[in-house]
Amino acid sequence: MIEARLLTKVFPDRQRGPIRGADAVSFSVAPGQIYGLLGANGAGKTTTLRMLATLLRPTSGAATVAGFDVVAQPDQVRAHVGFLAASTALYARLTAREMVEYFGRLNGMAAPALRARVAALAAELDMGEFLDRRCSDLSTGMKQKTSIARMLVHDPQVMIFDEPTLGLDVMTARSILRFVRECRGRGKTVVYSTHVMSEAAKLCDVIGVIHAGKLCEQGTLAELLARSGTPDLEECFIKLVSGGAAA
């Protein structure tokens, strides 16, 4: 469960003055639901998700993730969150197994349970072939599988994906989307940020459109289209971010 209330992040900037990376963002996500955060580059998606993952501290507002407060209980929040972003890379000099085990240990997992968990994840994600190869020698698809295993090792209740398909080929991107759906099927609470309309339309139960740090509108795809009076999500998005006029 995620509950964000008026979540705001202001970045000081000497030249441009204070910049509101996220401005009073409020939404909630229930278990078994995928919440899509749709926005252009620099709209505030990453800032919002980083606050939920406790990588950034909110300037104001509040949020609870899996029942823990992001400001008062950041360590507990991270213990219940799996975070995957295009910017979360792997340690090139570690093997895929060492990488996953390292994050398992950081999550306080005991050795026998961790070994069993890594074996189960390797079987589930079909990692057996490259589990003991260094991450520097893995293909993009193998790296994504390793990142997913790293994200899942402690079996988090909440999954946060920040543009996870950015720069990936179609096949790898499809496997990521399939995996996100599986998370929903297992009852996980999922937040998924993207700027790709088709991804949001196909995947998300609820979509929040974010622009200039503000959440302009949120609802199911059908609700968004009905409220905006547009035929598809792209038109709806353009209308919302351009202040009412669809192209």
Added chain:
Amino acid sequence: MSWRTIFTIYGKELRDTLRDRRTLISMIAIPTVIMPLLLIGAGEAAATIVSKARAEVPRVMVIGGADSPGIRAALEKSGKFRVEDAQPNWRALISDKRLRAAVEIPPGFEQALAAGAAPAVTLYDYQGELKSGLAAEQLEDFFVGVRTKATTAFLAARGLPPTLARPFEIRQKNVAPPEKVGGNLVGGVVPYFIIMLCLIGSIYPAMDLTAGEKERGTLETLLCSPAARTDLVLGKFLMVLTGAFAAVVFSLVSLGATLMVVGSALGAGALARNGGGPALPAIDPLGILGVLAIVLPVAVLFSAVVFSVSLFAKSQKEAQTYLTPILLAVIVPSGVALLPGVDLTLGLALVPIVNVSLACKEMLSGVWHWPYLAVIFGSTLAYAAAALAWAVRMFRREDVLFRT
């Protein structure tokens, strides 16, 4: 703070670092190789250069002295010089190293000498140039011989004994124990290298674990874990400290092994010149342990500073830019022990790096000023603690962690 988490992070960083060739070079290879190179290579090279210079028969020129043919003939006859014909550009020839030295003989020199007057000869050399200096030295020896001969002849002609001009002899003998001679000779150089290696040993792991992780995107992955920020800093910091301390340990082990196996070229040479004595050990072995102990807080200080500065950088390249001035700033204080006549005082015992440089020199010479050592250890530890607190503070700053 969880020690289990700290050691999990440290264990991973150690494994990761041991797979990084660049860090291994700065942490192990360079410190291990530099001491034998310094003690044997540099000593041997210097000895070879000096002996080669001494073996050369220098070209010298006699300026003037046309009316004193005996002096020129004696110079040629000595076999120690190749006497060139006088040329007006003799100064340029010395500068161009085509001539090693020149001697100016005043008019009527031999006549004045016979009359008991005190004429002056002038020697010309190129100061700081080894072969020129040696040639001038040889010329001086030659003219001192001429002077002694003239004095002896003068006294003999008057029925006086030669001891009248040299009533007693002066002998110089060494009373310093071997390790003090060796310590004084290499005691300034060793701390300099130890301190510099300690810094260099910390630089690569620090850059790799901070700016390098930012650049590669792994820092954000790590920040997603439930590990507390303080645990992350301490785990990573321990790895940087390991790099710094490993560089010191490898260099000291290499130093000890070099001294044990081949002896100290510098120390042994000095002892031989001072009347012999045992060649080993030329450095107090306890001093090596003392250096190891006193360098530990310096390693903490360097590791924390280098860690914080590297963390601030966006990339390893930027970190290198920030760390270069630090490297240069450490060169001067770490070389203080090389300066002659600088001794430990209470004031200097509080100056970071300078204090350790001087203390290392003393300990390697077998001198143990316990009150000063306590002040140095305590003050360096305090500086190190402040630097570590700064590193922890830096790791809590979002604008530093996400400065990409």
